[in-house]
Amino acid sequence: MKAAPFSYVRPTRLDDVVAELERAESTGGGKVIAGGQSLLPVLAMRLGRPKTLVDITRVRELAELQDDVGTVRIGAAVRQRRVERELARRVPLVGRALPWVGHREIRSRGTVCGSLAHADPSAELPAVALCLDATLTVVGPEGRRRVPAAEFFTGAMSTVLAPAELVTSVTVPTPRAGEGFGFEELARRHGDFALAGAAARVRRDGDAVTEAALVGFGVADRAQHRDLTVPMAQAVSQHGADEKALTTTLAEAVDQIAAEVVTASDAHASQQYRRRLMRVLGTRALVRAWTDSRRRTHA
Amino acid sequence: MSPTAAPLNALKSRLSSWRQDPGAAEDRQQVLRVEAEETLRVSFTVNGRPAEVDVAPRVTLSDALRDHLGLTGTHIGCEHGVCGMCTVIVDGDAARACLLLACQLEGAEIMTVEGLGKPDDLHPLQESFSRHHALQCGFCTPGMLMSAYDLLDHEPGVAQDELPEKMSGVLCRCTGYRHIMDAVSDVAQQNPEGVPAPRNCGTGQLLPRSSTGGPGSSAEDELQSRGPAEITLPSSQPTVTVSVEEHVQATPEEIWEVLQDTDRVARCLPGAELVEDFGNDRYLGRIRVALGPVKLSFVGDIHVTERDEQNRSIRAVAQAEDAAGGSVQAGVALAAKPHEGGSLLSADAELFMVGKIAQMGRSLAGDVSADMFAQFTQALDATARGEEPTQAQAPSAVAMFTRLMSQRAQSLVDRLRRR
Ligand SMILES: Cc1cc2nc3c(=O)[nH]c(=O)nc-3n(C[C@H](O)[C@H](O)[C@H](O)COP(=O)(O)OP(=O)(O)OC[C@H]3O[C@@H](n4cnc5c(N)ncnc54)[C@H](O)[C@@H]3O)c2cc1C
Ligand code: FES
Ligand code: FES
Numbered sequence: 001m002k003a004a005p006f007s008y009v010r011p012t013r014l015d016d017v018v019a020e021l022e023r024a025e026s027t028g029g030g031k032v033i034a035g036g037q038s039l040l041p042v043l044a045m046r047l048g049r050p051k052t053l054v055d056i057t058r059v060r061e062l063a064e065l066q067d068d069v070g071t072v073r074i075g076a077a078v079r080q081r082r083v084e085r086e087l088a089r090r091v092p093l094v095g096r097a098l099p100w101v102g103h104r105e106i107r108s109r110g111t112v113c114g115s116l117a118h119a120d121p122s123a124e125l126p127a128v129a130l131c132l133d134a135t136l137t138v139v140g141p142e143g144r145r146r147v148p149a150a151e152f153f154t155g156a157m158s159t160v161l162a163p164a165e166l167v168t169s170v171t172v173p174t175p176r177a178g179e180g181f182g183f184e185e186l187a188r189r190h191g192d193f194a195l196a197g198a199a200a201r202v203r204r205d206g207d208a209v210t211e212a213a214l215v216g217f218g219v220a221d222r223a224q225h226r227d228l229t230v231p232m233a234q235a236v237s238q239h240g241a242d243e244k245a246l247t248t249t250l251a252e253a254v255d256q257i258a259a260e261v262v263t264a265s266d267a268h269a270s271q272q273y274r275r276r277l278m279r280v281l282g283t284r285a286l287v288r289a290w291t292d293s294r295r296r297t298h299a
Numbered sequence: 300m301s302p303t304a305a306p307l308n309a310l311k312s313r314l315s316s317w318r319q320d321p322g323a324a325e326d327r328q329q330v331l332r333v334e335a336e337e338t339l340r341v342s343f344t345v346n347g348r349p350a351e352v353d354v355a356p357r358v359t360l361s362d363a364l365r366d367h368l369g370l371t372g373t374h375i376g377c378e379h380g381v382c383g384m385c386t387v388i389v390d391g392d393a394a395r396a397c398l399l400l401a402c403q404l405e406g407a408e409i410m411t412v413e414g415l416g417k418p419d420d421l422h423p424l425q426e427s428f429s430r431h432h433a434l435q436c437g438f439c440t441p442g443m444l445m446s447a448y449d450l451l452d453h454e455p456g457v458a459q460d461e462l463p464e465k466m467s468g469v470l471c472r473c474t475g476y477r478h479i480m481d482a483v484s485d486v487a488q489q490n491p492e493g494v495p496a497p498r499n500c501g502t503g504q505l506l507p508r509s510s511t512g513g514p515g516s517s518a519e520d521e522l523q524s525r526g527p528a529e530i531t532l533p534s535s536q537p538t539v540t541v542s543v544e545e546h547v548q549a550t551p552e553e554i555w556e557v558l559q560d561t562d563r564v565a566r567c568l569p570g571a572e573l574v575e576d577f578g579n580d581r582y583l584g585r586i587r588v589a590l591g592p593v594k595l596s597f598v599g600d601i602h603v604t605e606r607d608e609q610n611r612s613i614r615a616v617a618q619a620e621d622a623a624g625g626s627v628q629a630g631v632a633l634a635a636k637p638h639e640g641g642s643l644l645s646a647d648a649e650l651f652m653v654g655k656i657a658q659m660g661r662s663l664a665g666d667v668s669a670d671m672f673a674q675f676t677q678a679l680d681a682t683a684r685g686e687e688p689t690q691a692q693a694p695s696a697v698a699m700f701t702r703l704m705s706q707r708a709q710s711l712v713d714r715l716r717r718r
Contacts, residue, residue, distance in 0.1 A: 103468030
């Protein structure tokens with residue numbers, strides 16, 4: 001289907017973006033358009049009819065991809081495929097998750113920040129942002145604020161963004177010494193949204209686990225972030241490098257989380273099946289992250 | 300901001316939407332604004348050729364390519380990003396044309412399946428699809444080809460077992476994919492350094508089809524006031540080549556005299572007239588063609604590039620468009636040689652067609668063009684001998700229509716009507 005008519009506004013300065021969003025808000029509603037890879041399907045199916053689209057892709061500062069000491073900053077106009085090409089090594093968890101986001105043809109237009117702002121419960125990048133404690137920079141009529149990923153998502157396709165606010169960039173930490181990552185997903189076909197998936201981060205000091213985090217996605221109204229330092233440290237001190245034993249012990253811990261967070265059955269998978277996926281994928285991601293951390297001595 | 304500045308700026312930004320999209324050269328202070336019912340003129344290149352479209356904000360790239368530029372090789376399946384039928388290359392990367400707004404693409408470089416190869420010079424991917432039986436109905440083929448081109452362009456060494464995943468962005472309802480994977484794999488193996496370059500990305504201009512979502516002003520007035528245009532013929536293969544040679548009674552000298560007067564020459568061509576003489580042998584002209592219910596009116600530029608009195612020959616280039624039918628670019632050479640007391644009049648033309656007319660099919664378009672040239676040489680002969688031809692009427696081609704094999708003509712009419 002074709003989208004209903006809308007006006008198109010394309011500022012080149014950030015101030016103007018905010019002013020245009022405010023103006024659009026008072027004249028029937030507006031939406032930011034970045035890559036359009038989620039927005040245009042919504043418009044084509046007429047599930048949404050914003051009166052105005054504000055294109056942010058020609059604001060120069062939003063097109064920046066900055067590689068700093070300890071972090072990378074990805075501007076709101078930076079496309080996923082560029083990040084995949086240029087930063088997959090610098091932020092390995094992002095690099096591992098990106099190939100799961102739609103298809104190459106989608107990632108060549110879709111932006112990283114757009115995926116975060118869209119906040120689909122099955123999307124990979126919000127889970128990755130949570131797992132890495134990324135920080136979003138948000139600009140609006142009230143000025144600039146920095147929002148940790150843990151506070152950004154409020155529900156299915158809902159975030160803390162006010163109508164005239166936009167995400168200008170996301171800052172993602174690069175791996176610290178002894179940090180390793182795991183990413184697992186199951187989708188019905190490659191490129192589909194996940195039935196369930198898991199991202200894990202484990203940090204080690206010598207042979208001891210000092211930090212472990214697990215994020216499950218596709219299982220609830222938003223990605224679920226859990227600190228698993230204690231069970232992970234115990235399992236590792238008990239079983240060391242024995243992956244099989246590690247898997248069995250960790251599965252119990254992950255199972256408990258799954259029982260608590262997996263909320264719904266739908267046409268694609270029952271609640272029971274999703275719980276099992278969560279256990280299998282979550283455990284696998286943690287074990288991979290641990291193995292990965294042992295390969296990685298420093299950033 | 301002073302109190303008067305606000306409305307002034309509002310006016311400026313409104314005006315901007317009627318002008319060319321400023322694109323990369325955008326005034327850093329300016330906000331481009333296009334109201335829902337307005338159109339924006341966007342310039343980009345398609346298959347190496349500059350193209351312009353006038354589009355409302357909601358027009359997608361797939362619709363701009365198909366409806367405004369007549370490039371119907373890009374197919375549309377779902378229109379929401381799932382099927383991949385509309386896959387094209389934008390600035391070097393494959394993208395869904397149905398998920399891009401044309402108004403976002405000022406300055407972009409686009410490649411469609413039309414740019415990949417020519418019917419008799421297929422791109423290795425097309426050739427391989429054919430050899431491996433990688434298509435049945437062919438609906439997914441343009442998307443598959445463009446996705447494969449993108450894959451081999453960026454990952455030349457891609458492993459065969461990775462292909463099902465890497466090619467998963469385009470759906471096929473017929474083949475079961477296996478032959479498609481074989482076709483792509485074959486090209487990948489034979490071209491380890493990277494995918495061969497496209498075969499039909501030429502120069503020259505793609506003309507907009509002003510009827511679809513155009514600004515509504517008369518295209519002719521606009522053309523008249525903008526003065527003569529530079530005409531560059533595409534370097535790609537012509538859609539139709541016409542070569543007619545006719546023995547006529549008038550002498551080369553008599554014909555040469557007519558050729559000096561462009562207005563008289565124009566009157567020899569059925570349905571044609573000169574609209575404006577810009578000077579320097581540049582003109583604006585119109586030609587009407589009527590084939591049964593199909594009525595096309597092409598308006599465009601003509602530039603006589605060479606007048607060779609010695610050989611009694613002239614060369615001209617032209618480009619014209621019809622609101623619905625598409626556009627034609629042409630290079631024409633006319634010459635009169637002495638022959639048995641009269642002359643041998645030859646006309647050689649290369650026609651490049653875009654849009655519905657291009658779909659008339661090579662041979663029918665050729666028939667129509669050849670017939671027009673034959674009528675033209677006869678009229679030229681009559682004029683040269685002092686029998687001014689009756690001003691050719693618009694539907695003079697009706698006669699031609701009946702002369703054409705009626706069955707073929709009817710199938711064209713049906714085809715054009717269905718669209
Ligand atoms: C066939 C297909 C398959 C897909 N598969 C997946 C998948 O498997 N996993 C996945 O995660 N995604 C998938 N997607 C969705 C897509 O990857 C992303 O959601 C999309 O790229 C979001 O980025 P965008 O720049 O295209 O955002 P847009 O489509 O431009 O915007 C999306 C939403 O976010 C808002 N927005 C965008 N940028 C900002 C900003 N900077 N500040 C505030 N609001 C903003 C818009 O207003 C809009 O509401 C798929 C899409 C398609 C068409
Ligand atoms: S038509 Fe564009 S993806 Fe289906
Ligand atoms: S050949 Fe028919 S859809 Fe692929």
